[in-house]
Amino acid sequence: MKKLFLGLITIALIGKSAYCxxxxxxxxxxxxxxxxxxxxxxxxxxxxxxxxxxxxxxxxxxxxxxxxxxxxxxxxxxxxxxxxxxxxxxxxxxxxxxxxxxxxxxxxxxxxxxxxxxxxxxxxxxxxxxxxxGAEDRVNRFYIKGGTTAVLEEIERLEGDYIKAHYGKLLLDKNLPATEIPNVISTLSNEINSDYYLSALLKDNIKKLLVTPEAANAFYKATEDISSDYYKSMVLKDALKSSTASLPQIKTILRSASTINSDYYLSVVLTSLLESKTLDNETLNEVIVTSKNISSDYYRTQVLEKALKNGSISNTSTKVVIDALSDVGSDYYKTSVFNSLAEKTQLDPSLQIDIANVLRNSVSSDYYASITITKILQNQKLNNESLQQLLQAAGSLNSSTYASNVFEEFAKKDLSSAQLIQILKATETIDSDHYLSSVLQRLAPQVKTADASVKDAYRHAAKSIDSETYYGRALKAIE
Known part of the structure; x- marks a missing residue:
């Protein structure tokens, strides 16, 4: 006899108590x-x-x-x-x-x-x-005769995801031994093809299904079978709120999340993961690297800003964040994270250098780059190497206005002779006589008390000024 109801697939949900x-x-x-x-x-x-x-x-x-x-x-x-x-x-x-x-x-x-x-x-x-x-009666009958195994074997013989999910719900309503939960999850996820029914079954039974580490492992593995970005992200988000995932489980979650195409839903999962108290630096790095799958500048930076708020974030993880920001297309979103870092965290010089390199190589806006350089100068302690890299970033600015603003910020710092010479050489990239003269005059007080090599560097920079008026003002400042 031909099968009467083959391969039922949900297409609509009508109201709270009826569906088609x-x-x-x-x-x-x-x-x-x-x-x-x-x-x-x-x-x-x-x-x-x-x-x-x-x-x-x-x-x-x-x-x-x-x-x-x-x-x-x-x-x-x-x-x-x-x-x-x-x-x-x-x-x-x-x-x-x-x-x-x-x-x-x-x-x-x-x-x-x-x-x-x-x-x-x-x-x-x-x-x-x-x-x-007769589903409830049949589940009871099979369970009495052969326990969980008998019910699962019957579920494998059923036709349609709706029917299988209904039987699965009736089975999970029973007081099942915790040791049997992993197999129940694995079997149901293999049998139910509908994202809607599988995700509903997982979500509605989260507390039961996360009862042991083994069951939680099976639960997170089952989410890999959900192809819908929406349903997968909602299941993972609710599960992470309900229970603290172990490090191995977080790796499984990341593997499942990596298949999410939607920038929004992937950011939802990663943000939820970043709230986990079990994250170590290695796993945090994996979360950050996974964020590179997010093409939206907004959503990626939201995740990265969340990662930076982790109280125990290491220099290595911060470096991974900076790398993940390097190919963010929006200068605004990219530099906003750098600005927050500069203002709230004392960065290792190597990280200052990394940011300077990103500013020089992948930030096209002179305005946003100049703001970030200024934030670093105002809030960070620099060594000679990080200062040199920031100077190179400042020297790459095409706008004389923004470049001069940055160099004047350099002039506010207590600089060594070597650093003064570095800055004076970098100022030669300023095309405007007015702005170059203005910067040199800001540096003049420190140059006057420095040795002859600094004064020579100052005079060499001043020779780039074509205007006799501005040139005279620059030289007069150190006399």
Whole structure:
């Protein structure tokens, strides 16, 4: 006999208590409306036949799934099938007190129940595996006979993700031994192809499914089977809020998250991970590196700023953050993170050099680059090498205005003779006589008290000034 309900795939969710399910199969299109006013309906149509089921209440089946043993009070089941205009109908109604009334019709003619029983016995075993008819009773029956393994084996025989998820929920409603949870998760994630149903099953049972490290491992591994960015990120986010992930589990989460294409949803997962108290520097670095999969400048910098707020972030991790910022396209977002770093953290000179290199090589805006150089000068202690790199960054500015602003900021620092010479050489890149003269005059007080080599460097820089007026002002400043 052809399968009656094959490969059910969710296409819509209607309200809180009713949803519509539709699938194409060799027999036609199937639509299921579940729990509308307490009634479940299935309808299958093909060019030559119609198959309809309507159910209210709970049903208990015989052990062979070929007949109805009982139905809850006020419950009923109606099954009818029309083929080439010929219609068969079974109606089973509760009479209360455990009594059941069963009727069978061919067309409008009521026939003997023996004929109806034979027809029901033919179609019911397939129906119960293609719908939720008698699902609770069947799960209880299999569980009593063979425990979790027997229920999972039956789930593997069911048709459709909705049906499998429903059985999975009924199984998880039981007080299962913690040792059995990992296998339950793995089996359900392998069997349920629908992102919606698998994610709902995982989300709705988070506390049960994260009960042990082994179960949590299986849970996070199961998220790899969710292809939808939205559903995957929501499951991971809720799980991370519910339980602290171990370092190995975070690696699994990162592997799962790395397949998320949406910048927003990937940032949601990474931000949630960064709130974990178990992060070590190695794993933090992996989170930061994964952020490079985010093409959006905004969302990537949001994640990186969150990483920098980790109280125990190491120089190595900070270096990874700077590297992750280097290919951010927006100068604004890139330098905003650098500015925050410069203002709030005393950076190792090697990190100052890294930032200077990024400013010189990948920040095209003179305005944003000059602001960051200024922030570093105002808030950081520099050694000769980091000062030299910042000078090179300042010297690469095309705008004389912004370059002069930066050099004047250099002049505010207490500089050694070697540093003064470095700055004076760098000022020669300023094209404007006005701005070059202004910078030299700002440096003049320190030059006047320095040795002859510094004064020589000053005079050499002044020779770049074409205007006699500005040249005279520069030289007069050191006399």
């Amino acid at each position: 399910q539709e699938a194409s199969a060799s027999i036609g299109k199937t639509i299921v409306v579940n729990e509308k006013n307490g009634v479940q309906r299935w309808k299958t149509s093909t060019p030559t036949s119609d198959f309809n089921i309507e159910l209210r209440g709970k049903i208990e089946l015989t052990d062979d799934d070929k007949d109805i043993k009982s139905i809850s009070d006020d419950g009923y089941l109606e099954i009818n099938k029309t083929v080439f205009g010929s219609k068969r109908t079974v109606i089973i109604e509760s009479q209360g007190g455990g009594k059941v009334k069963k009727e069978y019709y061919e067309g409008r003619t009521k026939m003997g129940w023996e004929n109806g029983k034979a027809w029901l016995g033919e179609i019911l075993p397939e129906l119960v595996r293609s719908s939720t008819i």
